[in-house]
Amino acid sequence: MKRLATIILERIRQHRHFIIYVLAYMIALIAVCAWLGTYHMISFDMYEVLPLTAVLFFAAVLLGRYLNMALVTRPRPLLSHMRADFKVLFEERFLTGLPILLLLPVFMSAFTAFKSLIPVMNPYTWDPALYRLEELLHGGYQPWELLMPLLGYPAVTLTINFIYAAWLFTMFMVVYWQAFSLSNPVLRMQFFLSFVLCWSLLGSGMATIFSSAGPCFYERLLGLDAYQGLMQYLQSVDEQHPVWALSAQDMLWKLYELHKLALGSGISALPSMHVSSALLFALVGVRTHWVPGVALSIFFVFILVGSVHLGWHYAVDGYVAIILTLILWRLAGIWAGRLPLGEGRILD
Incomplete structure (x- = not known):
């Protein structure tokens, strides 16, 4: 028991910067809700x-x-090897991932609350400006129009829709993979610090400002049919x-109208956190x-394109x-490289 307590305390020490940042984000949510009276x-x-x-x-x-032990390697005595393997996995991998796995759900809950509060703190006003910026950057066209000759086929749209819907599952898998990873402690911590920095600074802070x-939601919000062509195609x-x-868009709009x-829940365009997180993956x-590099890079491209083609985001949201x-990935790498995490190096 003493050994277990020592290991847990060491894992907490290794993750103390991550823990402090998440706690600060939680306190920020409480402070904002106290300011707005939205407890x-x-x-x-x-x-x-x-x-x-x-x-x-x-x-x-x-x-x-x-x-694998029982059917392939067959070490003897089998049960002793299994017990020893479990002890190593539990102490080294599971307990290493425990601080992440306990605090990340709390952090994401706070993020969802922050996102739902965006229109309370700052009503949606930037959509017309982003619409004009889209045309300015894309030669007088909206990006979805430029993509339509390539993507405007039901089979292609449904494929993109499926991959886009797999974003949540992919995020869980990458989080679990990195939470239990021991191969590069600096890269692991760089990922998790980047994760909370992006979701808080971009997904909460910048999303509230812009x-x-x-x-x-353009027509529902402003009563203008600027994206009618895209939405009619998707409905067909x-x-x-x-x-x-x-259906997800309809659900989010209902929650927005009910202030629930x-x-x-929560609606926000700039910047796209689907694109941001997919890039981190x-x-x-x-x-x-x-292998995961190629697979996750292809996934990132689908998320970037899908965010526009499915009407979720302006292309500018993805660019930003x-x-x-x-930038935050690089800063998190410098930060992680200065922590006592074991072997590893600062990564660009």
Whole structure:
């Protein structure tokens, strides 16, 4: 028991900067809600399923190792090797990931609350400016119009819709992978520091300053049909096969009208956190191995294109997210490189 307590305290020490940042973000939410008088929007338990699914993920990995021992390597005595393997995995991997797995759901719950408060703190006013900026940057055209000759086919749209919907699953898998990873402590911490920096500074701070709803909500918000062509196309595809993005957009708008906080609630366009987080996945993948690097880079491109094609975001939302995420990634690398994490190096 003393050994276990020592290991847990060491893991807390290694993650102390991450822990302090998350606690500061929680305090910021409480302070904002006190300022606005919206105490009912304080929530830290909307993503409580994350630790449970992480345990299941770890158990699946453990089962795979045990099956490999029993059927392939067959060490003798088998049970002794299994017990020793479990002890190493539990102490080195599971307890290393525990601070992340306990605090990240709290952080994401606070983020959801912050996102739902954006129109309360600063009503949506930037959409017309972003619409004009889109045309200015793209030769007088809207980006969705430029993409339509390439993507405007039901099969292509449904493929993009499927991959875009897989974003949440992909995020969980990358988070679990890095939470339990021991191969490069600096890269691991760089990822998690980048993660909380991007979601808080970009997804909460910048999103509040440049409060905007996005193309799919343009008509509902402003009464203008600037994106009618795109939305009519998506609805025509939806009549044949479900376009999940449309039902998700309807759900978010209803929650917005009801001023209700729920899992995944909140509307915000600039910057795109789907693009920002997908870029983080690609960056950590590229710096680990070429296989996850290629796979997650392709996923990032689909998210970037899909954010425009499915009406979620202006292309500018993605451009800004990419630039600022790369900056925060670099800063997080410098930060992580100065922490006592073990072997590793600062990564660009």
